[in-house]
Amino acid sequence: xxxxxxxxxxxLWNVWSYAFVMLxxxxxxxxxxxxxxxxxxxxxxPFSAVRSRRLVVVLSALFFLLAFFMNGGLKDMISGDGLxxxxxxxxxxRKFTFADIALVFPVLLMIVFLHELFSKADLPFTNIGWxxxxxxxxxxxxxxTQQIYFEQGKWILFAVIGLIWISDAMAYxxxxxxxxxxxxxxxxxxKTIEGLVGGILLTAVAAYLFQYLPINVLRIFSNTQxxxxxxxxxxxxxxxxxxxxxxxxxxxxxxxxxxxxxxxGFLDRFDAFFIAIPFAAFAIWLMLQVSYVAILxxxxx
Numbered sequence: 527x528x529x530x531x532x533x534x535x536x537x538l539w540n541v542w543s544y545a546f547v548m549l550x551x552x553x554x555x556x557x558x559x560x561x562x563x564x565x566x567x568x569x570x571x572p573f574s575a576v577r578s579r580r581l582v583v584v585l586s587a588l589f590f591l592l593a594f595f596m597n598g599g600l601k602d603m604i605s606g607d608g609l610x611x612x613x614x615x616x617x618x619x620r621k622f623t624f625a626d627i628a629l630v631f632p633v634l635l636m637i638v639f640l641h642e643l644f645s646k647a648d649l650p651f652t653n654i655g656w657x658x659x660x661x662x663x664x665x666x667x668x669x670x671t672q673q674i675y676f677e678q679g680k681w682i683l684f685a686v687i688g689l690i691w692i693s694d695a696m697a698y699x700x701x702x703x704x705x706x707x708x709x710x711x712x713x714x715x716x717k718t719i720e721g722l723v724g725g726i727l728l729t730a731v732a733a734y735l736f737q738y739l740p741i742n743v744l745r746i747f748s749n750t751q752x753x754x755x756x757x758x759x760x761x762x763x764x765x766x767x768x769x770x771x772x773x774x775x776x777x778x779x780x781x782x783x784x785x786x787x788x789x790x791g792f793l794d795r796f797d798a799f800f801i802a803i804p805f806a807a808f809a810i811w812l813m814l815q816v817s818y819v820a821i822l823x824x825x826x827x
Contacts, residue, residue: 529795530691537675537684544675545594552590552668554792555800556583558782559660562793566656566777581641582657585634586665592630593669597676631669634661663769667803674807681743685736686759686806690798693729693760694767700724713771726760751813758809759802766801770794 536547560579638657642650674683701721709717733756736744747755770793774782782793 533687534684537687538680544680545590548668548671549587549590551792551796551799552586552665553583554785555664555668555796556586556660558791558793559664562774562777562779562782563656578638578641578645578653578657582638582660582665585637586661586668589630589634589665590669590672593672597672631661631666634665663800667800670803670807674803674810678746678810679743681741682746682810685744686755686803686810687799689729689733689756689759690763690802692732693725693756693763694798696728696732697721697725697760697764700728710768713768713775717768722764725764726757729756729760732756747813754813755806755809758805762802762805763798766798769801770797 533547536543556579560582635658638654638661642654645653647653671683674686697717698721701716701718701724704720704724705716705718707719708715709719709722711717730753733752734749736747736752737749744752770782773793774780781790785791
């Protein structure tokens, strides 16, 4: 309950609380990732196991803040007629879009390669691999929440994250009640096909009912669109859960951390989130493109 209240309050209160909560998720997950993978990285690169972690954490935080700045996160704080103020407002008059991510993010990845030239690592490309995993698996999805938050609004982002939670909870309940046939048993012995199907169907039902909630912004998508989005999220969230299980098995750990007593750490709580957010952002973008084409066709008669 505390976890849900913090996440809901952070996303819905204001733009600053959203930034704080997402930075907390980003940094907490990165530190956990590097903590549980330390032994593997140390064997490959004893000279740079800590230094490369600092690089990735700093790059991730700077990239998040850059995207936040470009999306207008500081607009409420900047006012006046001075030249610098006008320049800042001009910079913030455009959005940090998918195109920007496609241009900026590869630069971050290349910095990881260049940094390794000075690390004196025994196995530099193994170290590069771990750092790229951190940036792609953790940093990029957190950055992509800004695409939803600033373009579609805070309620849409909260609805997307809500569907991830619902999918996880409904899959668990369905599996406990009806589960018989194992699903990817080598990674997660308790997951069943019945749990997967039940989670997908019940999440679709919940998404269908979003139209009837007293929140007008949720009506930018039709019932059908919400159901389609829920299907994408459910499949991706299930995959995210299994990906984290695969990571922990590869590293020989049970939980990624102990931030939430009885629930593990950041990676344990946001495993579905990391995979589902990119798929959700893409699905929303694709549905909007289809809607625009449909409107154009209707206009042209």
